[in-house]
Amino acid sequence: MTQRIPVIVIGGGIVGASCALHLNRSGYEVTVVEAGTVGHRATRLAAGAFRSQFAHPEETLLTMRSHEIRDEIQARSGVDFGFRRVGFVLLASDEAAAAELNARRGFQSDLGLDIRDLDGAELRALVPGIATDDLLATRFTPADGYARPQHVTRLLMQLAVDEGVVLREEASVVDIESDGIGQASGVALADGERLGAEIVVNASGLGAATVGRMLGTALPVGPRRQHQFFTGESAGIEPSKVPNVMERSRRLYLRGEGGGFLLSTSSADEDHRTDTDVTWPLTDSLRATLGHRWPAVADLPITDGWVGCYPITPDDRAIVGADPHMAGVFHAVGLGGHGFMHGLSTGEAVTAVVSTGSWGTIDLSPLRPDRFTSAPSGTDVA
Numbered sequence: 001m002t003q004r005i006p007v008i009v010i011g012g013g014i015v016g017a018s019c020a021l022h023l024n025r026s027g028y029e030v031t032v033v034e035a036g037t038v039g040h041r042a043t044r045l046a047a048g049a050f051r052s053q054f055a056h057p058e059e060t061l062l063t064m065r066s067h068e069i070r071d072e073i074q075a076r077s078g079v080d081f082g083f084r085r086v087g088f089v090l091l092a093s094d095e096a097a098a099a100e101l102n103a104r105r106g107f108q109s110d111l112g113l114d115i116r117d118l119d120g121a122e123l124r125a126l127v128p129g130i131a132t133d134d135l136l137a138t139r140f141t142p143a144d145g146y147a148r149p150q151h152v153t154r155l156l157m158q159l160a161v162d163e164g165v166v167l168r169e170e171a172s173v174v175d176i177e178s179d180g181i182g183q184a185s186g187v188a189l190a191d192g193e194r195l196g197a198e199i200v201v202n203a204s205g206l207g208a209a210t211v212g213r214m215l216g217t218a219l220p221v222g223p224r225r226q227h228q229f230f231t232g233e234s235a236g237i238e239p240s241k242v243p244n245v246m247e248r249s250r251r252l253y254l255r256g257e258g259g260g261f262l263l264s265t266s267s268a269d270e271d272h273r274t275d276t277d278v279t280w281p282l283t284d285s286l287r288a289t290l291g292h293r294w295p296a297v298a299d300l301p302i303t304d305g306w307v308g309c310y311p312i313t314p315d316d317r318a319i320v321g322a323d324p325h326m327a328g329v330f331h332a333v334g335l336g337g338h339g340f341m342h343g344l345s346t347g348e349a350v351t352a353v354v355s356t357g358s359w360g361t362i363d364l365s366p367l368r369p370d371r372f373t374s375a376p377s378g379t380d381v382a
């Protein structure tokens with residue numbers, strides 16, 4: 001029997017869990033080192049949306065492949081990720097937003113995405129009472145939906161552990177070691193323990209810049225605040241039947257959650273902040289936005305709210321691929337506001353790159369790790 005190649009995965013969020021499962025299934029001997037507990041960082045705070053409409057084909061393909069992988073894992077392993085296939089509607093009510101949606105239309109269809117233009121009546125049938133008079137473009141992708149990120153991540157990690165992955169929680173990687181000639185040889189943990197490995201996968205989310213510094217590699221992944229709120233129960237509308245709705249120019253996203261809704265918004269004024277304090281006055285502007293777009297939801301009581309931080313890069317695209325400085329090290333970080341939906345396919349992508357140097361499904365070169373020259377300082381939120 002051939003010996004399995006040892007791999008350390010740094011981070012037990014959705015990306016680390018997915019990398020661990022895929023690498024293990026490809027024959028590697030995988031240990032996940034997680035500073036806290038599984039899925040306790042950005043993954044825990046995600047809204048859970050799966051969206052296929054993006055500005056670039058790579059991100060659209062990553063979501064399309066994630067849909068397939070989710071279904072493949074469920075069929076093979078008998079788990080239920082609780083995915084709700086309600087679809088995703090993107091709205092554009094100004095010229096710039098409509099031009100953006102129109103510019104993507106062609107390549108998205110060419111990729112085989114089921115994407116539909118909705119008129120006002122069709123949209124109102126999906127989202128009862130929504131105001132449609134000022135909309136210039138409405139695009140609907142019926143295969144999209146949402147799931148609970150923590151549930152999905154814990155199921156994935158449990159599957160990985162059941163299949164042989166070793167999970168080390170409450171253990172932080174403080175250094176990546178090399179054999180002296182540029183090949184990874186393992187990691188050092190905060191308590192002084194050393195774990196040997198020929199391959200190290202960095203799936204550390206907002207810990208990326210710190211991990212990058214261990215290698216001399218600029219991984220400019222920083223936090224961007226995003227607010228989320230729960231509403232109380234809605235009478236008259238069945239939230240579980242409502243698709244994900246996003247109007248980017250109004251910084252509005254919503255989906256059903258129990259008997260009410262999950263609302264998400266952000267403020268450009270706060271993009272420099274790294275704390276997670278809730279700015280409650282944002283609920284006023286959110287209500288005003290909803291009062292215009294969907295009055296039926298605007299008056300629902302807000303029952304809870306929190307802030308999470310997207311792990312974003314300067315060009316708002318993920319960093320996936322081989323480290324430019326140390327052989328055997330691979331990065332899967334900076335997945336921004338798309339990391340939950342792209343986690344499943346990113347795990348497969350990383351496994352292919354580790355095994356063969358590339359991924360046949362998608363050209364990952366736009367996401368290559370050597371495209372940045374400097375990392376921000378003081379923005380790590382590991």
Ligand SMILES: Cc1cc2nc3c(=O)[nH]c(=O)nc-3n(C[C@H](O)[C@H](O)[C@H](O)COP(=O)(O)OP(=O)(O)OC[C@H]3O[C@@H](n4cnc5c(N)ncnc54)[C@H](O)[C@@H]3O)c2cc1C
Binds near residue numbers: 014172310333336
């Ligand atoms: C409010 C909000 C809403 C969102 N909504 C969506 C959505 O609807 N759909 C979507 O697709 N995405 C969404 N996202 C984005 C998504 O949550 C992230 O992109 C995704 O969770 C990133 O996963 P990750 O595994 O890379 O990072 P994380 O979940 O942050 O995991 C990284 C892990 O690495 C560990 N770690 C870091 N450094 C070290 C170290 N040195 N040693 C050991 N462990 C370490 C951390 O403890 C952490 O657990 C949202 C994010 C937020 C904040």
